Amino acid sequence: MERDGQLQLYGVLAARLKQAHTRVANPEVPDETRRELTRRLLAVTAAAKHDLADAARRLDVLTAELDDLGIPDR
Template identity: 55%
Template sequence: MERDSQLKIYGQVADQLKEAHSRVRALQVPDGVRMALNRKLLVVTATAKHDLPGAARRLDRLMKDLDEGRFPEGD
């Protein structure tokens, strides 16, 4: 039973990551901002390998920031 719930969360995170990557790719922002967003996505991906619920929370925050137009500072 536990494994089924983990697989469900994994599938949801994977689907959200795909959507997040597409949204970041489509943004009309400076390269530094895009790089910062891509780093955030890489952190979520790395986190998912050992803390799936934590990765889901990070990804939810990132998606909310994208929805509200809050972007990180570019280098």
């Protein structure tokens, strides 16, 4: 049963990461900002391989920053 919960969390996290990558790829984001955000997204993706809960928390912080920067969902 625990494995089912982890698979579900992984699916949710994967969808959120995909959405975050789409937001960062927005052509209106300055190149330097995009590079930094991309680096952070890659770190979250790598963390997801070892600790889903930590990766989800880190993605929450990054998503809030994207919101604060005014980077829209597409």
